[in-house]
Amino acid sequence: MDQKPHYQLFIDGAWTDGAGGQVMTSQNPATGEDWASFACAAPSDVDRAVAAARRALDDPEWRDMTQTQRGKLLYRLADLIEVNAARIGEIETTDSGKLLAETASQTAYVGDYYRYYAGLADKIEGAVLPIDKPDMHVFTRREPIGVVVAIVPWNAQMFLTATKLGPALAAGCTVVLKASEIAPAPMLEFARLIEAAGFPRGVVSVLTGDADNCAIPLTRHADVDRIAFTGGPDTARHVVRNSAENFAVTTLELGGKSPILVFEDADFDGAANGLIAGNFGASGQSCVAGSRGLVHRSIFDALAARIEDKMKDVIVGDPLRADTHVGPLCTQAQVARIQETLERAKQQGARIRFGGALLARAGHYFAPTLVECAHNDTETLKVEMFGPVMSLLQFDTEDEAIALANATPFGLGSGVFTQNIARAHRVSARLRAGICWVNTYRAVSPIAPFGGYNQSGYGREAGIEAIRDYTRTKTVWINTSDAPMANPFVMR
Known part of the structure; x- marks a missing residue:
């Protein structure tokens, strides 16, 4: 202009x-x-x-x-x-x-x-x-x-x-x-x-x-x-x-630090897409970002690999272009905050599986990032990042998954991926969050309360x-x- x-x-x-x-x-x-x-x-x-x-x-x-x-x-x-x-x-x-x-x-x-x-x-x-x-x-x-x-x-x-x-x-x-x-x-x-x-x-x-x-x-x-x-x-x-x-x-x-629970019977592509939507939709700049991915141990490696494959096709670029998936962050301060948080997470034993770097271009860009966490006290699982960073953590049992999900001072959104309808009802009832999406994520409606x-x-x-x-x-x-x-x- x-x-x-x-x-x-x-x-x-x-x-x-x-x-x-x-x-x-x-x-x-x-x-x-x-x-x-x-x-x-x-x-x-x-x-x-x-x-x-x-x-x-x-x-x-x-x-x-x-x-x-x-x-x-x-x-x-x-x-x-x-x-x-x-x-x-x-x-x-x-x-x-x-x-x-x-x-x-x-x-x-x-x-x-x-x-x-x-x-x-x-x-x-x-x-x-x-x-x-x-x-x-x-x-x-x-x-x-x-x-x-x-x-x-x-x-x-x-x-x-x-x-x-x-x-x-x-x-x-x-x-x-x-x-x-x-x-x-x-x-x-x-x-x-x-x-x-x-x-x-x-x-x-x-x-x-x-x-x-x-x-x-x-x-x-x-x-x-x-x-x-x-x-x-x-x-x-x-x-x-x-x-x-x-x-x-x-x-x-x-704000929130919303968990997405993926059980062993979940549809793989649906769960991977749900985690991508919850973390990279709006470039991660969402109060309901599902930035704590809790995945059953038996499918963890396979699901993480599937997510990595999908991340290779994510287009980062000009937000005005129709083919762009992830745009810039709103402020440079957000970029600096993500860098600092990732460094602390690595010191706590986290592994960067994908991304984790600034992008060499003008503007406030950060690469979509996948972090594998060793424990629930990892910094990226605690801090609201407001950027395209997905953190994954393993669990063994339903009770453990719920305990990990609720181990946060926040409670805005949550997600559950399972094909077991009884489990879906059981787990959604126990999650301490105002919203629970089952086999989907980040959907809103004027008819549905939000908080x-x-x-x-x-x-x-x-x-x-x-x-x-x-x-x-x-x-x-x-x-x-x-x-x-x-x-x-x-x-x-």
């Missing part, structure tokens, strides 16, 4: 540079060159965005809109997303290095998330209670929880935004969306679609910026009612501490229950008796 694009903040229905004048540049991971700039929010920008969300929440234009009308806006947004999927996908690929084949298709698919919540918008119901007092009519109603802060990372922006924004808007909330300061361009492009869909001014604002000037003032803001955060555990701890200032209801979808255990966070996104998390229950008591109140000093 001859003219590097510059992205502004979207606050209260208007495009603006940050009040502090701070501008950051975004680097194309495939080339290592700066390709765009973007404005960064100052604390006063945060105040304006939250104030706009609070005003819009009480504005009759949004407050009195019927749930069916809100659903129609979400349907319109879904249509706009599909029409613009290829364009936004290309921007996301240029900004983050993710494969265009995935960014474009994933962007198109998230339209279904907005349609799902559009359909649920007018099905948010209260209930009439069978109260034990015959002169009372008592019912509940569900009301919007209020102003929502939605914080998303760079690695699956459109998907992770849809799981928050869809149910929040369907419930009647207003939202301040905070994009990552790493590769935020697709979120700022997405803001144009929100504007085009016709949502009232202030219902959605989109910010980006650093922690001190944007994230911290946002998560501790007195007018914020709910925080939906996706990111790493260290940042999440700060978010939780900040929420003590406003008592905002908080949900966390954090983890332990240090992978709490709360669930997607699915029918998620929309309830963006409402509060109000109980209404109506006295149906004509008689005056009895003794006012005694609770009824």
Whole structure:
């Protein structure tokens, strides 16, 4: 591009540079060159965005809109997303290095998330209670929880935004969306679609910026009612501490170190493909990456050899090309982290069976890597790598496999490969993870809840229950008796 694009903040229905004048540049991971700039929010920008969300929440234009009308806006947004999927996908690929084949298709698919919540918008119901007092009519109603802060990372922006924004808007909330300061361009492009869909001014604002000037003032803001955060555990701890200032209801979808268990009766090609999907899909830059491959000893060597054969055909290259399988990593810091982690693993007795090196090209590339580990304390089995590194470890029994799988502070995804349906049910029930894929991996749907255990966070996104998390229950008591109140000093 001859003219590097510059992205502004979207606050209260208007495009603006940050009040502090701070501008950051975004680097194309495939080339290592700066390709765009973007404005960064100052604390006063945060105040304006939250104030706009609070005003819009009480504005009759949004407050009195019927749930069916809100659903129609979400349907319109879904249509706009599909029409613009290829364009936004290309921007996301240029900004983050993710494969265009995935960014474009994933962007198109998230339209279904907005349609799902559009359909649920007018099905948010209260209930009439069978109260034990015959002169009372008592019912509940569900009301919007209020102003929502939605914080998303760079690695699956459109998907992770849809799981928050869809149910929040369907419930009647207003939202301040905070994009990552790493590769935020697709979120700022997405803001144009929100504007085009016709949502009232202030219902959605989109910010980006650093922690001190944007994230911290946002998560501790007195007018914020709910925080939906996706990111790493260290940042999440700060978010939780900040929420003590406003008592905002908080949900966390954090990282993982997901196990994939391969039993001796598994289909070989299916298991090999599942491990490849779980480790090299999105170049390993996925919170549900199945980077702990636990394989039965009797098939370990044969399966590892099959994976190596498949890895020889993996094409590493330009993420904009349709034939590329693995692109660059988003930042150079990730490359350095992988190198350091592999060195520690080798010192712990691990063997690099394939890859393990930088690639001699411009950009942030690292070769797809297969590591054979001698024990479960190997560094590559403990650290969330966020890169194309697969670690394999042997087990002998089902109980041992489950114990190894659960020996982690994380608990987001998991996988089981077996042709024994009884084992599939038995093992999936015992794995301490929020998601378990059996004979497949890395599949999502607006219908299926998404979230983890332990240090992978709490709360669930997607699915029918998620929309309830963006409402509060109000109980209404109506006295149906004509008689005056009895003794006012005694609770009824």
